[in-house]
Amino acid sequence: xxxxxxxxxxxxxxxxxxxxxxxxxxxxxxxxxxxxxxxxxxxxxxxxxxxxxxxxxxxxxxxxxxxxxxxxxxxxxxxxxxxxxxxxxxxxxxxxxxxxxxxxxxxxxxxxxxxxxxxxxxxxxxxxxxxxxxxxxxxxxxxxxxxxxxxxxxxxxxxxxxxxxxxxxxxxxxxxxxxxxxxxxxxxxxxxxxxxxxxxxxxxxxxxxxxxxxxxxxxxxxxxxxxxxxxxxxxxxxxxxxxxxxxxxxxxxxxxxxxxxxxxxxxxxxxxxxxxxxxxxxxxxxxxxxxxxxxxxxxxxxxxxxxxxxx
Amino acid sequence: xxxxxxxxxxxxxxxxxxxxxxxxxxxxxxxxxxxxxxxxxxxxxxxxxxxxxxxxxxxxxxxxxxxxxxxxxxxxxxxxxxxxxxxxxxxxxxxxxxxxxxxxxxxxxxxxxxxxxxxxxxxxxxxxxxxxxxxxxxxxxxxxxxxxxxxxxxxxxxxxxxxxxxxxxxxxxxxxxxxxxxxxxxxxxxxxxxxxxxxxxxxxxxxxxxxxxxxxxxxxxxxxxxxxxxxxxxxxxxxxxxxxxxxxxxxxxxxxxxxxxxxxxxxxxxxxxxxxxxxxxxxxxxxxxxxxxxxxxxxxxxxxxxxxxxx
Numbered sequence: 001x002x003x004x005x006x007x008x009x010x011x012x013x014x015x016x017x018x019x020x021x022x023x024x025x026x027x028x029x030x031x032x033x034x035x036x037x038x039x040x041x042x043x044x045x046x047x048x049x050x051x052x053x054x055x056x057x058x059x060x061x062x063x064x065x066x067x068x069x070x071x072x073x074x075x076x077x078x079x080x081x082x083x084x085x086x087x088x089x090x091x092x093x094x095x096x097x098x099x100x101x102x103x104x105x106x107x108x109x110x111x112x113x114x115x116x117x118x119x120x121x122x123x124x125x126x127x128x129x130x131x132x133x134x135x136x137x138x139x140x141x142x143x144x145x146x147x148x149x150x151x152x153x154x155x156x157x158x159x160x161x162x163x164x165x166x167x168x169x170x171x172x173x174x175x176x177x178x179x180x181x182x183x184x185x186x187x188x189x190x191x192x193x194x195x196x197x198x199x200x201x202x203x204x205x206x207x208x209x210x211x212x213x214x215x216x217x218x219x220x221x222x223x224x225x226x227x228x229x230x231x232x233x234x235x236x237x238x239x240x241x242x243x244x245x246x247x248x249x250x251x252x253x254x255x256x257x258x259x260x261x262x263x264x265x266x267x268x269x270x271x272x273x274x275x276x277x278x279x280x281x282x283x284x285x286x287x288x289x290x291x292x293x294x295x296x297x298x299x300x301x302x303x304x305x306x307x308x309x310x311x
Numbered sequence: 312x313x314x315x316x317x318x319x320x321x322x323x324x325x326x327x328x329x330x331x332x333x334x335x336x337x338x339x340x341x342x343x344x345x346x347x348x349x350x351x352x353x354x355x356x357x358x359x360x361x362x363x364x365x366x367x368x369x370x371x372x373x374x375x376x377x378x379x380x381x382x383x384x385x386x387x388x389x390x391x392x393x394x395x396x397x398x399x400x401x402x403x404x405x406x407x408x409x410x411x412x413x414x415x416x417x418x419x420x421x422x423x424x425x426x427x428x429x430x431x432x433x434x435x436x437x438x439x440x441x442x443x444x445x446x447x448x449x450x451x452x453x454x455x456x457x458x459x460x461x462x463x464x465x466x467x468x469x470x471x472x473x474x475x476x477x478x479x480x481x482x483x484x485x486x487x488x489x490x491x492x493x494x495x496x497x498x499x500x501x502x503x504x505x506x507x508x509x510x511x512x513x514x515x516x517x518x519x520x521x522x523x524x525x526x527x528x529x530x531x532x533x534x535x536x537x538x539x540x541x542x543x544x545x546x547x548x549x550x551x552x553x554x555x556x557x558x559x560x561x562x563x564x565x566x567x568x569x570x571x572x573x574x575x576x577x578x579x580x581x582x583x584x585x586x587x588x589x590x591x592x593x594x595x596x597x598x599x600x601x602x603x604x605x606x607x608x609x610x611x612x613x614x615x616x617x618x619x620x621x622x
Contacts (some may be wrong), residue, residue, distance in 0.1 A: 036607070038605045038606060039606040040603075040606075050585060191557075191579035216559055268361065272363075274345075294352075295350040
C-alpha cells in the first residue's frame with residue numbers, strides 16, 4: 001500500500017550524498033496498518049484500520065540497551081536517533097552497522113571499535129572505552145516523561161547556541177501548517193500515532209516538508225528524524241520542526257539538540273517546556289490549527305509580515 | 312486554588328481504612344498551574360495557564376532508579392505505582408517510607424529490610440536480597456513507548472484472570488463519559504496533560520469517579536492511580552478505568568496488572584494494545600465522545616441495554 005512508504009519518502013531537493021563511513025543499514029520497513037473488526041455505538045460491525053505497534057529492543061555491541069515500542073516505519077533511524085539524543089554516541093563514524101531484525105524484534109548496532117577488534121563477548125571493565133562508560137551511566141535513561149538523562153541534558157542545553165539571525169515568518173508558519181495538514185498520514189487513516197515533520201526554512205523551499213515520520217510514541221517520531229539528520233549530516237539551523245505532540249521538556253530539549261531554532265506544535269506546552277525554550281532561545285509556536293496559533297517564546301525571531309519582505 | 316487539590320480529593324464512600332503497616336508518606340502536592348504571557352495570531356498579548364512539569368527522581372534505598380517528568384499532583388502515589396507496575400516490589404508491606412522532597416526533585420523510598428538493618432550504604436552484591444536482584448535487572452525499564460520490561464510483563468499477563476462475570480452496561484459507560492466530561496480538570500484550564508479516572512462498577516455507585524489523576528505523561532497518571540489502589544488495598548475487579556490517552560500496549564498491560572476488566576478511552580488504539588486486550592480478555596471501548604464509542608474487544612462483557620435489566 002502506498003501509504004506504508006510515507007516515512008521512507010526520499011527527501012526531495014536536498015542533494016544528499018551518503019558519507020563514505022556511513023554505517024551499513026537494513027531497510028526493515030514493516031507493515032504499518034492492520035484492519036480489525038469492531039462494533040460501533042449502534043451495535044453495527046465495522047472494519048477500522050489501526051496502527052501497528054511492535055517492540056524493538058536496541059542492542060549496542062550485543063549489550064541490551066532499551067526496548068522501544070514503535071510503529072516500525074523507520075526503525076534504523078529511530079535506533080540511531082535514540083543513541084544520538086541520549087548522547088550515547090557522538091560521532092556516527094563510530095558505528096559500523098545498524099541491523100533490524102523483526103523476527104526477534106531487535107536492532108543490532110555495532111560499533112567500529114568492536115568490529116575492528118573482532119570479538120563477540122566482553123564485559124565493560126575489560127572493554128574500558130568511552131562508549132562502555134556512557135552505556136554504564138544510562139541505567140536511568142529514556143524518554144517520554146518516564147526516565148530521562150535530564151541532568152546531563154540540561155548541562156548540554158546551556159551550551160547550545162541557536163542561530164541569532166534565523167527568522168520564521170507567519171507566511172512560512174502557515175505554509176508548514178497547510179502542508180502538514182495535507183500530508184498523507186497514518187494518523188488520518190488510523191489515529192493513535194504522533195507525527196513529526198522536519199521542514200525547510202531556507203531559500204525557495206521555505207515551508208516544505210523534508211522528512212515526515214509518525215510513531216506510536218511522540219519521542220520515537222522525533223528520534224527517527226534526529227537519526228536521519230545525523231546519518232545524512234543535515235544541520236538544524238535553517239529548519240523548522242513540527243510535532244503533533246505536546247511541547248514538554250523532552251520535546252524542547254530534543255529540538256535544541258538538533259540545533260533547530262523553530263518548534264511548532266498542534267498542541268500546548270508545559271511549564272518546563274516553556275522554561276527550557278526560553279533559556280535556550282527557541283521560538284516556540286503552539287496550538288497551530290487552521291489560522292490560529294499562539295506564540296509562546298522567542299518572539300524576536302518571529303515576523304508577522306510575509307517572508308518576501310525579508311528577502 | 313481549589314483546582315490544585317483535584318488529585319487529592321478523598322475517594323467518597325469507599326470506607327478506606329489505612330493498613331497498619333502502610334509506609335510513612337509525605338503529602339507533597341506542588342502547584343500545578345503557571346500563568347504565562349503569550350501572543351496570539353492577532354499579535355495580541357494574552358495570559359494563559361500551563362501545567363507544571365518537574366523532574367522527580369525515584370530513589371529506592373538510596374539507589375537511583377529513574378527520573379519521571381511529572382505534573383506533581385500525586386508524587387507519592389506515582390512513585391508507588393511506578394514500583395508496582397514495573398513489578399519491582401510485590402508487597403507494599405516491604406516499604407517503610409515514601410518521602411518526596413521537591414527542593415531536590417526526588418522521592419526517597421525506604422524498604423523495611425533497609426530500615427531494619429539500619430545501614431545507609433551498600434552495594435547490591437553485599438545486599439543480595441530479592442529487591443536488589445530486581446533493581447539490577449531493570450536497566451532497560453520504563454514506560455511510554457521508550458523502554459519497557461515487555462518480556463517479563465507479557466509472561467505475567469498470561470497469568471492474569473479477569474472476572475468472567477463482570478459486565479459493563481452502555482448506561483454505565485455513558486455515565487462514566489458524562490462524569491469525566493464534567494469533572495474539574497487541569498486539562499480544561501491548561502491542556503497538555505492526560506487524565507485517568509478509576510470508576511466504580513458496583514452497586515449504586517456504578518459509574519462514579521473514585522479517583523481522578525492528571526499528569527504530563529499518560530503513564531504517570533495511570534501509575535499514580537495504581538499506586539493509590541495498591542496503598543489502599545483496592546481491587547480492580549469491580550472497577551472501570553478511563554483514560555484520555557491512546558490504548559497502546561503499556562496502557563492495556565497496566566490495566567490488566569490492576570485487575571480491571573474494563574478500559575475506556577477518548578482516543579484510539581494500536582495493534583499491540585488490541586492484541587494484548589484480546590489475549591487477557593479486557594473489554595476495551597475507545598473513541599468515547601458524546602454518544603459515540605467503538606467497542607474494540609471483549610464484547611461478551613458489554614451489555615447494550617440498561618444495567619437495571621441485569622440486576
